[in-house]
Amino acid sequence: MARIAIDLHGGDFGPSILISACLRYFRANPQHYGVLFGDLKECKPFIQFCPVNIEWIDAPGLGKLANKPSQLMRRDGFSSIESAFKQLVNQNVDALVSAEHTGVLLVLVAKLGQLHPAISRPVLAAWLPTLNGTAVMLDLGASFTANREQLLAYAAVGVGLIGEAAAIPRLGLLNVGTEYFKGPAALRQADQALQVWPNIEYRGFIEASAVFSGQTDIIVCDGFTGNAIIKASAGALDLTFALLKQRMSRGLMKPLLAWWLKRQLKAVLKKLDPRLANGAIVAGSDLLVVKSQGNATAHAFGSAIERAVEAVEANSTRQIRRELDKLLAH
Amino acid sequence: MARIAIDLHGGDFGPSILISACLRYFRANPQHYGVLFGDLKECKPFIQFCPVNIEWIDAPGLGKLANKPSQLMRRDGFSSIESAFKQLVNQNVDALVSAEHTGVLLVLVAKLGQLHPAISRPVLAAWLPTLNGTAVMLDLGASFTANREQLLAYAAVGVGLIGEAAAIPRLGLLNVGTEYFKGPAALRQADQALQVWPNIEYRGFIEASAVFSGQTDIIVCDGFTGNAIIKASAGALDLTFALLKQRMSRGLMKPLLAWWLKRQLKAVLKKLDPRLANGAIVAGSDLLVVKSQGNATAHAFGSAIERAVEAVEANSTRQIRRELDKLLAH
Numbered sequence: 147m148a149r150i151a152i153d154l155h156g157g158d159f160g161p162s163i164l165i166s167a168c169l170r171y172f173r174a175n176p177q178h179y180g181v182l183f184g185d186l187k188e189c190k191p192f193i194q195f196c197p198v199n200i201e202w203i204d205a206p207g208l209g210k211l212a213n214k215p216s217q218l219m220r221r222d223g224f225s226s227i228e229s230a231f232k233q234l235v236n237q238n239v240d241a242l243v244s245a246e247h248t249g250v251l252l253v254l255v256a257k258l259g260q261l262h263p264a265i266s267r268p269v270l271a272a273w274l275p276t277l278n279g280t281a282v283m284l285d286l287g288a289s290f291t292a293n294r295e296q297l298l299a300y301a302a303v304g305v306g307l308i309g310e311a312a313a314i315p316r317l318g319l320l321n322v323g324t325e326y327f328k329g330p331a332a333l334r335q336a337d338q339a340l341q342v343w344p345n346i347e348y349r350g351f352i353e354a355s356a357v358f359s360g361q362t363d364i365i366v367c368d369g370f371t372g373n374a375i376i377k378a379s380a381g382a383l384d385l386t387f388a389l390l391k392q393r394m395s396r397g398l399m400k401p402l403l404a405w406w407l408k409r410q411l412k413a414v415l416k417k418l419d420p421r422l423a424n425g426a427i428v429a430g431s432d433l434l435v436v437k438s439q440g441n442a443t444a445h446a447f448g449s450a451i452e453r454a455v456e457a458v459e460a461n462s463t464r465q466i467r468r469e470l471d472k473l474l475a476h
Numbered sequence: 477m478a479r480i481a482i483d484l485h486g487g488d489f490g491p492s493i494l495i496s497a498c499l500r501y502f503r504a505n506p507q508h509y510g511v512l513f514g515d516l517k518e519c520k521p522f523i524q525f526c527p528v529n530i531e532w533i534d535a536p537g538l539g540k541l542a543n544k545p546s547q548l549m550r551r552d553g554f555s556s557i558e559s560a561f562k563q564l565v566n567q568n569v570d571a572l573v574s575a576e577h578t579g580v581l582l583v584l585v586a587k588l589g590q591l592h593p594a595i596s597r598p599v600l601a602a603w604l605p606t607l608n609g610t611a612v613m614l615d616l617g618a619s620f621t622a623n624r625e626q627l628l629a630y631a632a633v634g635v636g637l638i639g640e641a642a643a644i645p646r647l648g649l650l651n652v653g654t655e656y657f658k659g660p661a662a663l664r665q666a667d668q669a670l671q672v673w674p675n676i677e678y679r680g681f682i683e684a685s686a687v688f689s690g691q692t693d694i695i696v697c698d699g700f701t702g703n704a705i706i707k708a709s710a711g712a713l714d715l716t717f718a719l720l721k722q723r724m725s726r727g728l729m730k731p732l733l734a735w736w737l738k739r740q741l742k743a744v745l746k747k748l749d750p751r752l753a754n755g756a757i758v759a760g761s762d763l764l765v766v767k768s769q770g771n772a773t774a775h776a777f778g779s780a781i782e783r784a785v786e787a788v789e790a791n792s793t794r795q796i797r798r799e800l801d802k803l804l805a806h
Contacts, residue, residue, distance in 0.1 A: 213657065277715055287652050290660045322617050322703045327543065330620045330700070354707035358715040367704075370660070373652045374701045375708040377684035382709035385607055385688040386716055393743065413723065 147177055148458040150451060151230040151239040154184030155207030156246030157447070158440045161185070164245065165192045167447035173197045178455055181239055183226035205229040208250065215249035219257055227251075231258050234433050241434040241454040243425070245447065248287055251428050251437055259431030264470040265299040270369065270437065271307055272376070272426035273453070276360035282307050283357065283365040286426055287373035297336035297366055302473045303429045304364035305346060306466030307457075312363045314345060318352035320367035320375075326350070336366075425453030427462065430470075434463045477507055478788040480781060481560040481569040484514030485537030486576030487777070488770045491515070494575065495522045497777035503527045508785055511569055513556035535559040538580065545579035549587055557581075561588050564763050571764040571784040573755070575777065578617055581758050581767055589761030594800040595629040600699065600767065601637055602706070602756035603783075606690035612637050613687065613695040616756055617703035627666035627696055632803045633759045634694035635676060636796030637787075642693045644675060648682035650697035650705075656680070666696075755783030757792065760800075764793045 152168055154161035161184045169192065172180045179199045182189070186204040193202060205226040211217055218228070227246050231254045234242045244251060248270065255261075255268050271284035284300050284307075285292065292300065301317060308315045319337055321329040326337065328351060340348045349362050354375050357365055367375070424446035428435040434457055438450035457463070482498055484491035491514045499522065502510045509529050512519070516534040523532060535556040541547055548558070557576050561584045564572045574581060578600065585591075585598050601614035614630050614637075615622065622630065631647060638645045649667055651659040656667065658681060670678045679692050684705050687695055697705070754776035758765040764787055768780035787793070 213655070275715075277718055290652075320704065322620075322700060325543070354704040355711035355714070357708060358711045370652060371701055371704045374650065374684040374697075375704050378687060378705040378708045379712035381685035381688045382712045383716065384685070385605075386713060388607055 147179065148241065148455045149179045149181065149239040150454050150458075151181045151183065151233050151242040152451070153227045153230045153242070153244035153246060154182055154189065155226045156212070156244050156250070156440070157438070157442060158245075161188050162192070163442075163444050164447050165189060167444040167451065168200065169195060169197070170444070171448050171451045172199050175455070180451075181230075181233065183230045185226070203229060208246070212247050212250055215247065215253040218250065218253045227254065231433075234435070235259070240458040241436060243436045243438060243447075243450050243454050245438040245440050245442055245450075247440070248428075248437060251435055252288055255428055255431050255433055255435060259433040261431050262467060262470040264302065264474040265430040266296060268428050268430040269296075269300050269303055270372075270426045271300075271303060271429050273423050274358065274365075274376070275423055276358050278360040280423070281357070281360070281363055281365055283367070283372055283375075284429070285367065285369035285372050286376060287369040288428070289368065290370045291332075292368040293332045294335040294339065297332065297368075298339055298473060299430070299470065300366045301336075301340060301343070301346075301364065302469040303466050304366060306469040307427065307429065307462055308363055309460045309462065309465045314347050315363040316347045316349050316361065317343075317364040317366065318349040318356070318362035320354060320357070320365055320371060321351035322353070324351045324353060423449065425450030427453070427457060429462075429466055432463060432467070434458065477509065478571065478785045479509045479511065479569040480784050480788075481511045481513065481563050481572040482781070483557045483560045483572065483574035483576060484512055484519065485556045486542070486574050486580070486770070487768070487772060488575075491518050492522070493772075493774050494777050495519060497774040497781065498530065499525060499527070500774070501778050501781045502529050505785070510781075511560075511563060513560045515556070533559060538576070542577055542580055545577065545583040548580065548583045557584065561763075564765070565589070570788040571766060573766045573768060573777075573780050573784050575768040575770050575772055575780075577770070578767060581765055582618055585758055585761050585763055585765060589763040591761045592797060592800040594632065594804040595760040596626060598758050598760040599626075599630050599633055600702075600756045601630075601633060601759050603753050604688065604695075604706070605753055606688050608690040610753070611687070611690070611693055611695055613697070613702055613705075614759070615697065615699035615702050616706060617699040618758070619698065620700045622698040623662045624665040624669065627662065627698075628669055628803060629760070629800065630696045631666075631670060631673070631676075631694065632799040633796050634696060636799035637757065637759065637792055638693055639790050639792065639795045644677050645693040646677045646679050646691065647673075647694040647696065648679040648686070648692035650684060650687070650695055650701060651681035652683070654681045654683060753779065755780030757783070757787060759792075759796055762793060762797070764788065 154164050157164050181201045183203045183205045185206050208225045230242050233239045235258050269284050270286040270288040273280045274283050282304050424442050426437045436454040484494050511531045513533045513535045515536050538555045560572050563569045565588050599614050600616040600618040603610045604613050612634050754772050756767045766784040
């Protein structure tokens with residue numbers, strides 16, 4: 147049984163999409179428990195459809211403060227995200243899911259959580275689809291740059307997150323080329339340290355083209371690049387399908403064929419699109435926080451809730467702490 | 477008429493693929509002239525098929541020196557790439573095409589070319605396919621990071637490269653979000669300067685998902701990120717087509733349908749794949765150098781030759797210099 151706090155504000159389209167994701171998820175999973183934080187005036191129409199494993203807590207959205215996350219450091223607020231964090235700190239819930247800006251989540255983790263001494267800032271980690279399964283990639287934008295120590299901490303977090311999913315996880319360090327002499331100094335230094343890490347199969351430098359190939363279980367990179375890789379792939383997929391659609395609408399083909407192709411494409415898209423593999427872990431502290439994308443659909447927000455439940459069940463926060471402890475002792 | 481020097485070594489698969497690309501290109505374009513640098517012992521079987529607008533110059537490959545480009549600074553060598561550069565410096569040719577490592581080309585440009593005072597290092601720029609045409613993206617890996625001044629120089633190079641293709645080019649600065657307060661300081665500083673640039677339509681920050689959408693004609697970013705974006709998109713495309721192929725080979729479908737779908741996909745792939753839009757300009761000096769990818773096919777290497785000819789005809793080097801002059805005067 148997992149207790150999940152959910153911040154109903156923060157998404158780009160308001161609470162209603164997030165609420166319908168919650169209703170669907172917790173109705174289908176009566177063994178888990180959802181604590182929903184939001185403006186109950188907006189939520190009223192949904193409350194009557196609510197299963198018994200959902201609890202509502204009245205709290206307003208952050209409003210304009212969402213764009214000035216540093217101000218959250220100095221105030222003791224009761225917005226939906228701040229209230230949800232308080233419940234998490236008090237261990238009334240096991241995890242928190244929010245579609246709020248990354249900056250807001252990072253400030254609140256820094257303010258209310260205990261960052262592990264082996265990591266200087268939380269890191270954003272997510273599961274990507276690959277040719278033969280999934281891979282964990284981090285950082286996805288919690289920081290913009292990463293030095294040797296940060297890259298090694300990311301690697302440890304990745305190993306903790308993978309947990310029992312891979313006995314000896316294969317880890318790759320993202321670079322502009324695969325040769326050992328390529329890239330910035332921080333990467334070459336981290337590469338040397340990873341060569342002698344125990345309990346991983348270190349694959350050395352990998353290029354961004356190999357991220358989705360399934361050669362690695364963990365991909366480590368700085369946050370600016372990770373963010374760009376996820377978004378560029380989504381953009382490339384959008385373009386592919388837009389062009390295929392254009393071709394199909396030229397009227398030369400039979401409608402039946404078009405319908406069939408669309409079905410094939412949809413199935414592939416579903417497997418591929420990083421946006422559907424929604425839910426990134428804000429890792430590195432004692433708090434289990436899952437960030438959904440701001441523009442998540444109900445389906446995608448449901449994935450983020452599921453990701454949180456899986457992380458609770460896999461005891462990810464403890465696994466990550468153990469790996470960071472090892473790094474510190476090293 | 478353009479005279480193009482071509483380095484037959486440097487490609488991952490040896491000279492023969494590059495030679496066949498040259499033979500095809502210069503046979504189809506008798507108004508242009510190719511000067512091919514390579515080990516003539518290896519080239520002999522091809523020379524008899526050679527059209528009159530191709531000239532051969534005997535020069536060995538770089539060998540292991542390709543992995544230690546800094547050593548090229550101190551020697552006066554006669555390898556194919558060094559000999560080709562000398563012809564370019566002496567203006568016996570208008571442009572040079574090579575599939576050599578980026579590092580080698582950067583060292584030789586720095587050693588033999590005149591870098592414009594407004595730019596601290598050459599920049600790698602390429603054309604990407606978009607939903608409604610193409611866009612120039614830079615830097616793609618000549619440097620790893622970029623400060624405010626470098627980003628502005630990249631923008632100027634981009635405007636020069638676009639030339640007459642767009643009356644008022646739309647320019648975007650790549651960032652993790654579109655809001656003005658997002659991202660590292662260098663980007664926010666460059667953003668402020670670009671807000672008041674004359675003769676461009678500045679679109680502000682764009683995310684990597686918008687790179688292929690056709691909203692901008694020029695996309696400016698640091699080289700590490702640009703490199704990752706190109707490769708990640710290629711990887712995402714590979715994965716899409718691999719998964720579609722998997723589905724098609726399940727035997728449930730009619731062979732005719734599979735054949736038809738493959739044709740549709742190929743046509744789309746051809747329009748999309750950044751690898752087919754091969755040929756990146758090493759810009760910022762008085763030398764016109766085009767870098768082909770090391771693993772280019774004959775078709776892709778042909779695109780790089782064409783890119784060089786187009787740049788000669790558009791007088792790109794002069795256009796870029798003019799834009800960098802303006803930046804310096806500003």
